[in-house]
Amino acid sequence: MLRALCLLLTAALVTAAAPSAPTIAAAGGSASVTLEGRGYGHGRGMSQYGAQGAASEHGRTFRQILRFYYPGLALGSARGRIRVLLTGDSSADVVVAARPGLTVRSLGSGNVFPLQRDGAKRWRITPIDGGAGSRVSVLLSRWRTVRDLPGAAQFDAGGKPITLVTPAGTTRYRGALRSAIDGGDRDTVNILPLDSYLLGVVPREMPALWHPQAVRAQAVAARTYAAHERRITNRGHFDVWDTTQSQVYGGRSAEHPASNDAVRATGGQVLLHAGAPAFTQFSSSNGGWTVAGSVPYQVAKQDPWDPVNRWRVTITENEFQDVFPSLGGFVRVRVLRRDGNGAWNGRVLRIRVVGTSNTITIDGDDFREEFGLRSTWFRQT
Numbered sequence: 295m296l297r298a299l300c301l302l303l304t305a306a307l308v309t310a311a312a313p314s315a316p317t318i319a320a321a322g323g324s325a326s327v328t329l330e331g332r333g334y335g336h337g338r339g340m341s342q343y344g345a346q347g348a349a350s351e352h353g354r355t356f357r358q359i360l361r362f363y364y365p366g367l368a369l370g371s372a373r374g375r376i377r378v379l380l381t382g383d384s385s386a387d388v389v390v391a392a393r394p395g396l397t398v399r400s401l402g403s404g405n406v407f408p409l410q411r412d413g414a415k416r417w418r419i420t421p422i423d424g425g426a427g428s429r430v431s432v433l434l435s436r437w438r439t440v441r442d443l444p445g446a447a448q449f450d451a452g453g454k455p456i457t458l459v460t461p462a463g464t465t466r467y468r469g470a471l472r473s474a475i476d477g478g479d480r481d482t483v484n485i486l487p488l489d490s491y492l493l494g495v496v497p498r499e500m501p502a503l504w505h506p507q508a509v510r511a512q513a514v515a516a517r518t519y520a521a522h523e524r525r526i527t528n529r530g531h532f533d534v535w536d537t538t539q540s541q542v543y544g545g546r547s548a549e550h551p552a553s554n555d556a557v558r559a560t561g562g563q564v565l566l567h568a569g570a571p572a573f574t575q576f577s578s579s580n581g582g583w584t585v586a587g588s589v590p591y592q593v594a595k596q597d598p599w600d601p602v603n604r605w606r607v608t609i610t611e612n613e614f615q616d617v618f619p620s621l622g623g624f625v626r627v628r629v630l631r632r633d634g635n636g637a638w639n640g641r642v643l644r645i646r647v648v649g650t651s652n653t654i655t656i657d658g659d660d661f662r663e664e665f666g667l668r669s670t671w672f673r674q675t
Contacts, residue, residue, distance in 0.1 A: 448471060624647075
């Protein structure tokens, strides 16, 4: 899927990169190493800061922004429904607030039952029969069983938002809320139209009040990403996560009028590669240079719109030892390979950590993840 303006999305390995001469980054036996870096995230596809700069400072439209970051793709459309796993609901049941028009449907029989009861506060679906059936209960002064249903079951309110109650609090969602069967377990899954899903994604992935053309570019990229994931994955009872494993999704509660306008202004529009939704990765900031990926429209090139977004961090000896317990005392780090693009010869692809007891060699992406770095584009100061 806003945490801060520096978004860290997916961390897939760089598969196409030019070798470079080894670069030494030695700590000289000191107990720490200080790194300076550029950009936030993996750098593939659209830079969100770059999109904002293109729109606000250079007058680019969302289509021009998309053509720059995803070259060679065609504009098309995608509709239909999407199934979103709601990871914040950690309980086996699905509990919703009572509201007018609420119904429950049995996926086993297809029957739909209205849920109206004087004094009702909440309604609940609980798995029964080893998870093969569903029990519907109502909270009055206490929980009371209303009926048992075959198979999984879901709440719906005829297109009106439903309030989901979880151990962490409440969130409103469009569409249906399903108690989905996952083997012997149950998961809560939100099922809704693709564009309705986008309403809860875009403001979590980009500030809704950024330039409207940048937010429209984000809407198309996010819609395409979701349609691509829905098409190529087979996760059984759901299509996408509501976290950065897919895109951050906050439901109806996360929506903002400005980002809603962007979603509706680009309604259904996606980017196509060979007639199918493309893999439109995006990150917060590429540091001034896009990163090549595994598909032809992920190319490495200089980005004139990204503001670089510099950062600085110090990694201590204790932190090295926590990540690499066999290292012993920290001696130095040595960059073995970079991608050859931009300042400092580009992003780190391979790095070696030298200790008194052991030497660890890992990919730059893994090093970034282990130490929580904002990108793999860094050097020692």
